[in-house]
Amino acid sequence: MVKVRTKEILEKFHLELMSGEEGINRPITTSDISRPGIEMAGYFEFYPAERIQLLGKTELSFFEELTPSERMSRMEQLCTDITPAIIVTRGLEVPQELFEASERESVPVLRSGMKTTRFSSRLTNFLESKLAPTTAVHGVLVDIYGVGVLITGKSGVGKSETALELVKRGHRLVADDCVEIRQEDQDTLVGTSPELIEHLLEIRGLGIINVMTLFGAGAVRSNKKISLVISLENWDSQKQYDRLGLDEEKMKIIDTDVTKLTIPVRPGRNIAVIIEVAAMNFRLKRMGVNAAQQFTERLSEVIEEGEHEDI
Structure with missing residues (x-):
């Protein structure tokens, strides 16, 4: 074309x-x-x-x-x-x-x-x-504290509901349901919304809502660089989830690798707050502050001190 x-x-x-x-x-x-x-x-x-x-x-x-x-x-x-x-x-x-x-x-x-x-x-x-090379991904793109977070997952897992909660908490919606992505540079992915569904959110049981009309122009933006992918999946008791955050998973979109986190969903978990914290933690890591790495180093020091005392 x-x-x-x-x-x-x-x-x-x-x-x-x-x-x-x-x-x-x-x-x-x-x-x-x-x-x-x-x-x-x-x-x-x-x-x-x-x-x-x-x-x-x-x-x-x-x-x-x-x-x-x-x-x-x-x-x-x-x-x-x-x-x-x-x-x-x-x-x-x-x-x-x-x-x-x-x-x-x-x-x-x-x-x-x-x-x-x-x-x-x-x-x-x-x-x-x-x-620029382009593709389309099923998901929701939200600007959280300046970090473009692409929320993916199976239909009905709660992506749009989570996006609505994030918008209520002051963050900005870029796209819901379908995110059009173009690779502007070797490592730069920019997400936008299809014109037909721009500023709209579909909430099951409620229908389609216009985020800009309800929450104002400050609750939306037209495009955002994608820095983090968060995959929502239903909780699987048989699966081992990362509890320290040392292993960094990547997701390839077009020719670019983007950091990916998998968050299990089950009743009682505030997914919006978890994603919000994940975005803040991602920013901290880019600034050189890695809480998981610091914990591991401190743990190693404590173990070494204990071994010296035993000797």
């Missing part, structure tokens, strides 16, 4: 369409941007035609030094049937040869008033966000 088309770039950055209007719906498949300086010199052996081509002051100044036949040839080679767009920055004048070649091949030529480096940076960030 095509995620970005040239028309979106035109509208997002308020660019000026100079020529090649027929190709305005061309797909953009990569966030990489090309500044075809070496191509202007005539070397097209490894020309990345599928990228957006950015022409700044350097490229166009060199282009002016070429002979008329070279100028025509360079622009014809620059405009291919897969080139999504050629963007001229700094509000510079578009060469006539580019006008003619782009019209023949229906390659959109756009113009920006921004400096080349600044525009390149903004465009790259936009494309990386749009073209």
Whole structure:
């Protein structure tokens, strides 16, 4: 499925369409941007035609030094049937040869008033966000003390009810039932809610409630980086649960490993408070304070002291 088309770039950055209007719906498949300086010199052996081509002051100044036949040839080679767009920055004048070649091949030529480096940076960030790998997870995403906590578990285990309790305690809901996740960087996962169910919570026996309407704009947020996964499961008396917190389990989402905790659910356990404390403890660990590790070290010291006394 095509995620970005040239028309979106035109509208997002308020660019000026100079020529090649027929190709305005061309797909953009990569966030990489090309500044075809070496191509202007005539070397097209490894020309990345599928990228957006950015022409700044350097490229166009060199282009002016070429002979008329070279100028025509360079622009014809620059405009291919897969080139999504050629963007001229700094509000510079578009060469006539580019006008003619782009019209023949229906390659959109756009113009920006921004400096080349600044525009390149903004465009790259936009494309990386749009073209990032994505997935969807069944669960609830809540911002707890600045930590993005993804609550997962089987249907009916109490994820939405726990999220409601967390919202009542002052935390912010990002998504309920379905969390759309995109990998913006090698180790950065950002979760959002599908537009149709944004700000909504489904509570069995109560129905669908609008969290923003009930609790105010401060109770919701549109997206959040996922730092911790908490899996809720019904209590199994035959299963051994971690009681110290020394073993750190990981869950792989797309290409990123996220810390995962498994919390058993049974009557009498306040799951919302446990998750709240888990988020605070996670923050402490990132700051270098590990209570489980400190306890283990103290226990080892006590054991060693006892052995010395026996001797």
